[in-house]
Amino acid sequence: MSRVTAEDVKLELDMFGIACDDDSALDKMVEQCICSRIPADEWVLEWVAYSTTKNGVLLSVDTLDQFEHDVLNKRNKLKQSLKRDERSRLRDVHTIQDMPCCPVRIKAEEEEDQLLDSYSTPAKASQKRALTTPENPQSKRSSALTSPGVLLSPSCFSPSTTPSHKYSRRGGKGEVVVSFGAVQGARWTGSKAAGADIQLDLLEDSLRCSYKYMFQRLRDVRNVLTEKIEDLGDVLRRHYNIEEFSPVSLPAQDAVCVVGQVCCDSNGKLNAQSLLLEAGPEHGAQQVRLDLSELQEYSLFPGQVVALEGMNTTGGKLVVSKVYQGLPLPFFSSEVKVEMDEEPVSVLVACGPYTPSDSLNFDPLLDLLHVIARDGPDVCILLGPFVDSKHDDIEKSQVTETFDAIFSRCIESIVEGTKGVGCRLVFVPSQRDVHHHYVYPQPPFTLPSLCKNPRVTLAPDPCTLLIGGVTFGLTSTDILFHMGAEEISSGGGSDRFSRILKHMLTQRSYYPLYPPVEEVNMDYERFQSFGQMPLTPDILIVPSELRYFVKEVMGCVCVNPGRLTKGHVGGTYSRLLIGRTASSDQDKERVSPCLAAQVVKV
Secondary structure, X not given: OOOOXXXXXXHHHHHOOOOOOOHHHHHHHHHHHHHHOOOHHHHHHHHHHHHHHOOOOOOOHHHHHHHHHHHHHHHHHHHHHHHHHHHHOOOOOOOHHHXXXXXXXXXXXXXXXXXXXXXXXXXXXXXXXXXXXXXXXXXXXXXXXXXHHHHOOHHHXXXXXXXXHHHHOXXXXXXXXXXXXXXXXXXXXXXXXXXXXXXXXXXXXOOOOOOOOOOOOHHHHHHHHHHHHHXXXXXXXXXXXXXXXXXXXXXXXXXXEEEEEEEEOOOOOOOOOOEEEEOOHHHOOOEEEEEOOOOOOEEEOOOOEEEEEEEOOOOOEEEEEEEEOOOOOOEOOOOOOOOOOOOOEEEEEEEOOOOOOOOOOOHHHHHHHHHHHHHOOOEEEEEOOOOEOOOHHHHOOOOOOOHHHHHHHHHHHHHXXXXXXXXXXXXXXXXXXXXXXXXXXXXXOOOOOOOOOOOEEEOOEOEEEEXXXXXXXXXXXXXXXXXXXXXXXXXXXXXXXXXXXXXXXHHOEOOOOOOOOOOOOEOHHHHHHHOEOOOEOOEEEOOOOOOOEEEEEOOEEEEEOOOOEEOOEEOEEEEEEEOOOOOOOOXXXXXXXXXXXXXXXX
């Protein structure tokens, strides 16, 4: 700061129309500027604010002494306190690496020295690491060898510096817990040839930006549900050659066929005694109680659109004798010719949270990045939550920075940490991402710094993607858990997971449950446009708190990769090999493009 003079102070006072002819008062003002290390214009602003609160007190030596006591001394103490906090506060990923005595930086330099020494002669190995200065910059080769752990080191990456002891002591690292397809001899590493030609495009007119929600009317919700009943009912009528549907409340002495939406007669959990079928306006918009006693096998859930055949002699109860199952949409067919020697594409799928529940250290994410660096997949699909709203420290607000800042550094570090691999990255948000819009369908993340990065795709939840000619259906919302708590069934040999997945495919929706669970804030107008399946995906990714699996349901390979962390301990991720078949013979049975899949412990 340049030296302050009496002329400088007087000039600033004149700008506010404050007269001061007392030389001793001017000298006092100059003294205060110099002692407080503030320029003349800033001092005058402080005085104007002070004098305003004191009803226009006049300038004098006495009033300046009081001003110094009330304002300047407190200002200096605050500045000193901030400096102490700056020295002692937890540094972030950008500032800590600038500290020459940072333990993380020293450790990284030592690791780099050891790596360089292992490739050098004994004479060269004894030499010290070259000093990096503006005149002698670090070489690109040396920069490339820097450990990725420096960028994502827990001590500088997370607001919490206490590592999770349970996570570090986990067992079964890298253990394959589920296998599917031709795993024997499968190469899980990415192929440069396949990765160079990969295309990652949204099939439908997808949700691409945020929107205004909480403005929907009950009438609009009713219209969406009515259209769903009419559309799926029309599909069932045409496929099963049903002449027409009868009103649900019309008494009849013969068997009738009705269509509607399954619902519960109260706010409780659905059961065989509380079943109702609600018809659309086209068929009376009435409700009828269902009697399933004559059925040997059934599987129903609230919100399911079904066609039922049975007797309704009184108009108040339908004794169901047959349930007409829904139909999935056709699969995607590409007109692009497939080469016989085309290499399969390697895809890695992981779902958050990326921190243990007892710490905000991103150790699991670091371990996942090491896996990506080792295997080099062509595509990495990472689903939220990235900053988990259910984390203990987040719920108690025990963080030292904003949620957006934590998220931004997390994503940018993932992009930087995978730059050497060159894989494509797909980021899908979650309802549990504390910094993001709490609405379903959920718009993609807003990251202006990455929107033009060709390696990064910001996708909404849910979405349908095209990867190497293979369609992927993605949703980070735990529909398996939500529907599993509401679905009722009897008979049949299929497991609950397969039944729920079949319901999703035949209802042609990523979230067919109605009403949704309380934690899902549904916007039905957007859901009608962006929450439906435009086709049956080749691969459906449905991460859940429930047990991981890989299943083929109705020709669709469904994968629950689990979560990267399960409470205090490590969780799982999934890896897949996909490839389009070269056969174009329509008479042949369809072959799944998922060649192999595994669920692996982190």
